[in-house]
Every structure is written in structure tokens, then in C-alpha cells.
Amino acid sequence: MFPTRGDGGGGKWKAAFKLKGEIVDGLSIREEFECDIGGLLASVNDLPFGPLREKVLEFVNEDAVLFLQITVDMQRTILGLKMSECMVEMVLDTGSIRGHNGEVSLHEVELELKHGEINEMIELGRQLQSQYDLKPSTLTKHQIGLSL
Numbered sequence: 677m678f679p680t681r682g683d684g685g686g687g688k689w690k691a692a693f694k695l696k697g698e699i700v701d702g703l704s705i706r707e708e709f710e711c712d713i714g715g716l717l718a719s720v721n722d723l724p725f726g727p728l729r730e731k732v733l734e735f736v737n738e739d740a741v742l743f744l745q746i747t748v749d750m751q752r753t754i755l756g757l758k759m760s761e762c763m764v765e766m767v768l769d770t771g772s773i774r775g776h777n778g779e780v781s782l783h784e785v786e787l788e789l790k791h792g793e794i795n796e797m798i799e800l801g802r803q804l805q806s807q808y809d810l811k812p813s814t815l816t817k818h819q820i821g822l823s824l
Contacts, residue, residue, distance in 0.1 A: 753768040
């Protein structure tokens with residue numbers, strides 16, 4: 677579970693919990709939970725009631741202490757794409773991830789199916805991958821940070 681500022685640093689924070697994913701047809705697929713929060717949290721007990729909190733409590737108790745392990749500093753651009761059979765959200769993240777022993781730059785493209793058939797999104801992913809030499813990954817920014 678990790679908090680993020682979702683607006684480029686202007687004060688909007690989100691908590692996210694992402695389960696391990698897999699690569700299917702060149703796309704990373706995983707279950708994710710998010711909710712808005714007011715800032716950094718001290719414990720799981722500070723999470724708002726809802727699906728994210730319920731999922732986190734499957735792994736730890738509500739009094740579990742949270743502490744900062746990594747820093748993710750990203751500029752995020754979100755594009756809504758209407759295709760003939762689906763709606764896709766394309767997210768472009770550019771920035772850095774800092775851990776205890778270093779920092780790494782990251783440029784990430786994420787496609788998320790919002791509505792409709794996945795086949796068009798898969799084809800879009802293939803086109804982007806071949807045109808821009810993109811590499812699929814199941815790693816979250818949190819996992820990358822922990823490796824530092």
C-alpha cells in the first residue's frame with residue numbers, strides 16, 4: 677500500500693494497493709484498489725472505510741504502523757481515448773523513484789480499459805510497443821523502489 681500525490685504535487689493524495697500482476701498478450705494485468713486520502717498515513721487504521729481498506733486488512737491488522745520506504749516523484753499526463761469498441765485511459769508517467777540506496781528514472785505508459793472490449797486496447801498496446809520500443813512489465817513503482 678502506498679500514498680501518491682496524483683496531481684503533480686498540488687496536494688491531492690491517493691492511497692493505492694496493487695496485487696502482483698501478470699503479462700497477458702503484452703499487457704500487464706493486476707488487481708488494484710485506490711482511494712483519496714488527506715496526506716501521509718500513520719497506520720492502516722487511518723485509511724478511509726471502503727474496498728481498499730478491506731483488501732489491506734486481509735494482509736495486516738488495522739493497527740499496523742506505516743512508514744515511508746520510497747519516494748515516487750512523477751509528472752502524470754492522462755489521456756482518454758475513444759476507440760470504436762472501447763474506452764481506454766492512457767497514462768504517461770515521467771519522473772524518478774528514490775529508495776534507501778539510490779534513484780532511478782522512469783518513463784512509463786499505462787493503458788487501462790475503462791469500458792468495452794479489450795482486443796482493441798491490446799492492439800493499441802502492440803502498436804505502441806513496436807513504434808516506441810516499449811517493454812511490458814508487471815513491476816509496480818513500489819517494487820522498483822524497494823529494489824533500491
